[in-house]
Structure formats: structure tokens, C-alpha cells
Amino acid sequence: MEISGRTKLCCVIGDPVEHTLSPVMHNVAFEELNLNFVYLAFRVKKEELRDAILGARSLNIHGLNVTMPHKTAVMEHLDEIDSMAKSIGAVNTILNAGGKLVGYVTDGVGAVRALKENGVNLEGKKVLLLGAGGAAKAIAFHVAQEVEELKILNRTTWKAKELAEVLGKKFNKKVSGNLCSSELVKKELEEADILINATSVGMHPDVNRSLVDPNWLRPDLCVMDIIYNPLETKLAKNAKSVGAKVVSGIEMLVHQGAASFGIWTNQPAPVKAMRKAVSNKLSTLGALS
Ligand SMILES: NC(=O)c1ccc[n+]([C@@H]2O[C@H](COP(=O)([O-])OP(=O)(O)OC[C@H]3O[C@@H](n4cnc5c(N)ncnc54)[C@H](OP(=O)(O)O)[C@@H]3O)[C@@H](O)[C@H]2O)c1
Missing domain, CATH: 3.40.50.720 (NAD(P)-binding Rossmann-like Domain)
Structure with missing residues (x-):
């Protein structure tokens, strides 16, 4: 996929994020469906969460995954929160819907x-x-x-x-x-x-x-x-x-990722390709030490 001026950016924010499997899973999914999207991981410290969300707004980041330790803290920075995420008290997926940040939970x-x-x-x-x-x-x-x-x-x-x-x-x-x-x-x-x-x-x-x-x-x-x-x-x-x-846990990982993918792209996720990508990555890493 060629990165252009129209490429949409999705990312995960958390601390730590070095071992996250989300970039490999989502980039394979975007490629599989030939979507002009790219996915990156950003380490965001606790005290920088507010700035990170402001940055996501001004850079028009299309979608975010939120992982530890921000899943609850991020809620106060969003414009709207899905009712299930509200009940659970955590958000792991954000959609930038025309400038409005909406939080969901897909776990x-x-x-x-x-x-x-x-x-x-x-x-x-x-x-x-x-x-x-x-x-x-x-x-x-x-x-x-x-x-x-x-x-x-x-x-x-x-x-x-x-x-x-x-x-x-x-x-x-x-x-x-x-x-x-x-x-x-x-x-x-x-x-x-x-x-x-x-x-x-x-x-x-x-x-x-x-x-x-x-x-x-x-x-x-x-x-x-x-x-x-x-x-x-x-x-x-x-x-x-x-x-x-x-x-296995990989199944849940892939399906929660697939649900986030659906929220960002409005398309069914290529679950098979995503599963293969994370399994390959985990096997090559052995254990994520
Ligand atoms: N497959 C996936 O997609 C997926 C998604 C999310 C998380 N996970 C995995 O799920 C696990 C939990 O994640 P989380 O985010 O829920 O973490 P968390 O909020 O920190 O919860 C950890 C849970 O494990 C319990 N626990 C920890 N050490 C224990 C021990 N020695 N004996 C008995 N219970 C113990 C805790 O009990 P207390 O309440 O007593 O502390 C708590 O219930 C992690 O391994 C994570 O990698 C997988």
C-alpha cells in the first residue's frame, strides 16, 4: 500500500506498547482489503494522555485503540461514549467521526x-x-x-x-x-x-x-x-x-481487533488474515519477554 496524502491513520496508545500485536494485525487487515489506512503504536505516558487526545483531534487521526493504563482515564476526553463502554467503565476503541471522538469497548x-x-x-x-x-x-x-x-x-x-x-x-x-x-x-x-x-x-x-x-x-x-x-x-x-x-486467547484478540476494524472502516474484518498475522508474529517472537 502506498502512503499518500489521503492515507487514514489508526493507532494504539498505551504504556508500554512495544510488544503490541495490534499494528501487525491491523496493517495486514488494511492491506488485505486494499484500504488506504495505516496503523502505528504510540507510547503515551499517563500524564500525557490529555495532550495525546488533543493531538489526535488536531491531526485528524481516524481511529485509536486504547490500552493499559488509559482505558478508563481516556473516557473524560471523549465527546461521546457508547452505552456498553459506559456501563463497563472502559474504552478500548475510539472513532473520529467527523471531528467527534466516540468511545467503544470491543473486548x-x-x-x-x-x-x-x-x-x-x-x-x-x-x-x-x-x-x-x-x-x-x-x-x-x-x-x-x-x-x-x-x-x-x-x-x-x-x-x-x-x-x-x-x-x-x-x-x-x-x-x-x-x-x-x-x-x-x-x-x-x-x-x-x-x-x-x-x-x-x-x-x-x-x-x-x-x-x-x-x-x-x-x-x-x-x-x-x-x-x-x-x-x-x-x-x-x-x-x-x-x-x-x-x-485460545488469540481468538479473542483477533475478534476484539476485528470489532475495532469494523468500527473504523464499516467493513467486515478479514479475520483469517488477522489471525495468521498475529500467530506468525507470536511464533517468531517465541515469548514476548
Ligand atoms: N485475548 C485478549 O484479547 C485479551 C484482552 C485483554 C486482556 N487479555 C489478557 O487477560 C489477562 C488479564 O488482563 P486485564 O486487562 O483484565 O488485567 P487486570 O485488569 O489487571 O486484571 C487481572 C486479573 O487477574 C487476577 N489475578 C492477577 N494475579 C492473580 C493471582 N496471582 N491469583 C489470582 N488472580 C490473579 C486479578 O485479581 P485481583 O482483582 O484480585 O487483582 C484480576 O482479576 C492478561 O493476561 C491480559 O494479557 C487478553
């Missing part, structure tokens, strides 16, 4: 699409979600709407309880929150159809850790670990070895 929709595209139906299912951090919260908002029951376990109990209370009321569904202890993970897993790990346990460099003992896993369980570094976590490996269905 939750990305997780649900990852499950569905991999043949996992949520309707009538019991889901056990580990974690109540940023990603878990976004996932919980989308999953709670579709399933029969959602149980959230988190190391910090009050976060799981608070999230469960909000979701239970909002969607009139059975949602509960509790401590993420070994005893409760084992117990709740017995009744679950789908397990989602949305904690950072098992992420590089602690690749030998998992909150789930392999003996608690069953072949009729579906396991999604949203961690994508390593490509296959210990939990995913253990789940595969008992014959459970496994959905």
Missing part, C-alpha cells in the same frame, strides 16, 4: 465472538469466569446477557461480588461472585459448561501456573483462556489433554 464482544466462531453456543449454559479485572468485566457484561448462569470468582472477593450484583440486576440473570479459592474453583467447575480464565495467571513469564488443577477438567467442558502469551497456556494444554474443547 467483551471479541470474547463472545471468539466462542461462537469456534462453535460454542452460550444459550442455556453455565459459565464459570475466573477474574474480575478489566478484561473479565467486559467479558462478563456480554456473557451474562446470553447464558443461563454466570459465576465469577476473583482473588479480590469484593470485585467479583460487586460485578455480579451489577450484572444480576442489569440483565435479570443468575450471577454470583465469590473468592477464587481452589475449593471454590473445584466446586463450581463441577456444574459449569464453560470455563473462562480472564486472570493473568499463566501469562508469560509465569507460564507454569494455572488456577485449575488438571484433575478438575472434563472432556465435556469448553475452556477459554484469554491469555495469548504464551500461545498455549498451561490451562489450555491441560484442557486439551483431557479432550476438552479449547478456545
Whole structure:
């Protein structure tokens, strides 16, 4: 693609951003559809967020992804925020709509699409979600709407309880929150159809850790670990070895990216090409140390 005076710029802002996979994923997608767009990564320190958004306005940057630590702080600098992002309290995608900056969050929709595209139906299912951090919260908002029951376990109990209370009321569904202890993970897993790990346990460099003992896993369980570094976590490996269905973190990464792509371009994203690009990049990097 030739960069010209008409090229639209999209970017990710965060700190750090050196290891982000978003540029490779989105540039491949733009090329695949022959769109005159380019994607870059900008390291923006906490105290520079306001200036960065002002800069994005004056440079007419078309779209932004927002990552740690700005996902919540960026909200006060935008003109409009989508209702789901408002409820979740985080924005990871911004569209510059003719000078108006509009914030969205695509993590939750990305997780649900990852499950569905991999043949996992949520309707009538019991889901056990580990974690109540940023990603878990976004996932919980989308999953709670579709399933029969959602149980959230988190190391910090009050976060799981608070999230469960909000979701239970909002969607009139059975949602509960509790401590993420070994005893409760084992117990709740017995009744679950789908397990989602949305904690950072098992992420590089602690690749030998998992909150789930392999003996608690069953072949009729579906396991999604949203961690994508390593490509296959210990939990995913253990789940595969008992014959459970496994959905990897790469799937969520690609589908949340695809949702951002759709917001910026109004076109369906070339998911296959995006998946190939991030998988290749991760394999060549080994682990993102
Ligand atoms: N695939 C994707 O597209 C995608 C998207 C976003 C994030 N992620 C991955 O998801 C993971 C979480 O990201 P996040 O943004 O949600 O981070 P976060 O907001 O910092 O949340 C981290 C979560 O992990 C829990 N946790 C951390 N250390 C723990 C431990 N030793 N034992 C038990 N629980 C522990 C935290 O519990 P407390 O509340 O008690 O601290 C919290 O629930 C990261 O690995 C990230 O790379 C993947």
C-alpha cells in the first residue's frame, strides 16, 4: 500500500506498547482489503494522555485503540461514549467521526465472538469466569446477557461480588461472585459448561501456573483462556489433554481487533488474515519477554 496524502491513520496508545500485536494485525487487515489506512503504536505516558487526545483531534487521526493504563482515564476526553463502554467503565476503541471522538469497548464482544466462531453456543449454559479485572468485566457484561448462569470468582472477593450484583440486576440473570479459592474453583467447575480464565495467571513469564488443577477438567467442558502469551497456556494444554474443547486467547484478540476494524472502516474484518498475522508474529517472537 502506498502512503499518500489521503492515507487514514489508526493507532494504539498505551504504556508500554512495544510488544503490541495490534499494528501487525491491523496493517495486514488494511492491506488485505486494499484500504488506504495505516496503523502505528504510540507510547503515551499517563500524564500525557490529555495532550495525546488533543493531538489526535488536531491531526485528524481516524481511529485509536486504547490500552493499559488509559482505558478508563481516556473516557473524560471523549465527546461521546457508547452505552456498553459506559456501563463497563472502559474504552478500548475510539472513532473520529467527523471531528467527534466516540468511545467503544470491543473486548467483551471479541470474547463472545471468539466462542461462537469456534462453535460454542452460550444459550442455556453455565459459565464459570475466573477474574474480575478489566478484561473479565467486559467479558462478563456480554456473557451474562446470553447464558443461563454466570459465576465469577476473583482473588479480590469484593470485585467479583460487586460485578455480579451489577450484572444480576442489569440483565435479570443468575450471577454470583465469590473468592477464587481452589475449593471454590473445584466446586463450581463441577456444574459449569464453560470455563473462562480472564486472570493473568499463566501469562508469560509465569507460564507454569494455572488456577485449575488438571484433575478438575472434563472432556465435556469448553475452556477459554484469554491469555495469548504464551500461545498455549498451561490451562489450555491441560484442557486439551483431557479432550476438552479449547478456545485460545488469540481468538479473542483477533475478534476484539476485528470489532475495532469494523468500527473504523464499516467493513467486515478479514479475520483469517488477522489471525495468521498475529500467530506468525507470536511464533517468531517465541515469548514476548
Ligand atoms: N485475548 C485478549 O484479547 C485479551 C484482552 C485483554 C486482556 N487479555 C489478557 O487477560 C489477562 C488479564 O488482563 P486485564 O486487562 O483484565 O488485567 P487486570 O485488569 O489487571 O486484571 C487481572 C486479573 O487477574 C487476577 N489475578 C492477577 N494475579 C492473580 C493471582 N496471582 N491469583 C489470582 N488472580 C490473579 C486479578 O485479581 P485481583 O482483582 O484480585 O487483582 C484480576 O482479576 C492478561 O493476561 C491480559 O494479557 C487478553
